[in-house]
Amino acid sequence: MNGRNRNPRLLLTLALSVPALAMAGEVTLTGEGSVRYEPDSARLQFTASAGHELPQKATERVAALMDQWREGITEYRARLDDYSDATVNLYTRTLPAPERGEEPRKQAVASQTISFSISDLTLLNPLLQQAQALGLDYHLGPQQFFHSDETGMEQEALARAIADARARCRFVAGQLDQSCGEVVSININGGHRPVPMMMAEAKSISDTVSSVGEREIRASVSATFELD
Template sequence: MPCNLTGRFAALIGAVALALPAILLAGEVSLTGEGSVKYTPDSARLQFTAASEHKSADKATGAVNEKITAWNEAVSEYKARMEDYSDASLTLYTRNLPVGERNEKPEQRAVASQSVSFVIKDMTLLNPLISAAQKLGMEYNLGAHQFFHSDENGLHQQALGRAIADARGRCAFVAGELEKTCGEIKTINVNGGGRPVPMMMAETRSDKGAVSEVGPREIQISVSATFELD
């Protein structure tokens, strides 16, 4: 029995000895790298809607047309700086008003609406345009998704470049600890992410509805990479 154990132990030592050169020759390290870029949006996608409701469809539509005409006049000095401008979104439908009695015939109303949408890349236009819409009673909504940077592709590339550089730096550290040098990248994967993330408050408004600040954003990207160790 002792001889048998001794034989098995010797065989195990031999197997490990044979495997060690393969482990050393593998000479690879897999790790992750992270990169981020902070920025403030310099552009916005905006939409304002003029709506009217009346018993007559013609009058409802006419009221909307008047608002759109007034809007175009109010923002005429800014039109040249609005991109992708469109006012083709026009809708007209009929709705029934609530009735007080079960057998009462519901009264119908025509509801007309028309939206204008565009992009601005000059944020100084934001509050004047909001003010013009408010004076005309136009509907609008401002959310974090409507603000963006005009060079977001470039910002994504910066964040990705920093993630790759971070991975290289970590590889250099690991290699140094092992008394080796970091070689070429064998594989690399970009791990999703990259969507702008609002930091703190996306925007704050005064009592009059004007935007006083559009908060900073951050693009975060991570990569997984395998490097050769020389």
């Protein structure tokens, strides 16, 4: 019999133990990081609208509102980014009959949309007050506020998550009288942005927004390290 096959049970035992030995020098764990901030910018949209039996009259009324708006924001205009007020819409709507048996009335409605962004939130309340004074329609929600360097903050949160994973690796290695070595693999999980707390929508000329609330960006990673 060939000498290389004299002890197959020993060869099988050694073969099965090799993967276990390879995995014994690694540790897999997670790391988390977060960054808190307050938005410093906003995207805003207002709509001027007016109705009349004659389409031309409805259009003229909206044009008059737009002239008042442009005049009212003269001192802020240069600080409004990506400004546009060229979107105009004209349609006809049917109004309920004022009395039973009468025919429903039709009315022409003209509207014009104003959109822009601001990188200075001190402009927010003066602009809202101007819109309120003219009766412009708008909605103010958390999704309209953002930070000018959100990409940098996402990277900072990720950096903190990686640092947290490495710190945990050092702790685990220390408990085993070893040291944390090189990264074998790393998986970056998706970020999470909780909805911020903010004041309710301003609806009258006396209402102002004092704070848009704090936000948080979170990041997490799953990493495998060598143990030396």
